[in-house]
Amino acid sequence: MSTKVESDYKKNTDFKRVAESKKFRELINQRKKFIIPLTIFFLVFYFALPIMTSYSTILNRSAIGDISWAWIFAFAQFVMTWMLCIVYVKKSAKFDKQADEIIQEEIEGER
Numbered sequence: 357m358s359t360k361v362e363s364d365y366k367k368n369t370d371f372k373r374v375a376e377s378k379k380f381r382e383l384i385n386q387r388k389k390f391i392i393p394l395t396i397f398f399l400v401f402y403f404a405l406p407i408m409t410s411y412s413t414i415l416n417r418s419a420i421g422d423i424s425w426a427w428i429f430a431f432a433q434f435v436m437t438w439m440l441c442i443v444y445v446k447k448s449a450k451f452d453k454q455a456d457e458i459i460q461e462e463i464e465g466e467r
Contacts (some may be wrong), residue, residue: 374462383454390447394440402437405429 374380387446403424415426 374459377458377462379458379461380455383451383458387451390451394444398436398440402433405433407437 405415408429409426416424419428421426431450
């Protein structure tokens with residue numbers, strides 16, 4: 357959006373009314389249902405490596421030659437981080453589009 361159009365867009369929108377609308381609350385619930393499990397998975401997977409290497413020897417076993425499971429798990433954390441980032445960016449774009457549609461509906465409803 358251009359600056360002028362964006363400025364008018366913000367001035368002409370009652371965001372309090374948008375936030376109280378049923379569709380927007382449903383969107384917020386959808387976002388929570390997406391973000392909370394993703395965050396829990398990330399934190400569990402992330403903290404599993406230091407916990408497992410500190411309090412057990414399960415990751416010390418050889419996986420491929422001299423490479424232990426700890427190294428494979430550590431590499432998997434990089435892969436997991438990139439994958440979650442990609443999933444989040446794609447999903448958040450959909451959420452942003454839905455939010456814009458809801459705002460547009462509210463603007464049209466005011467007229």
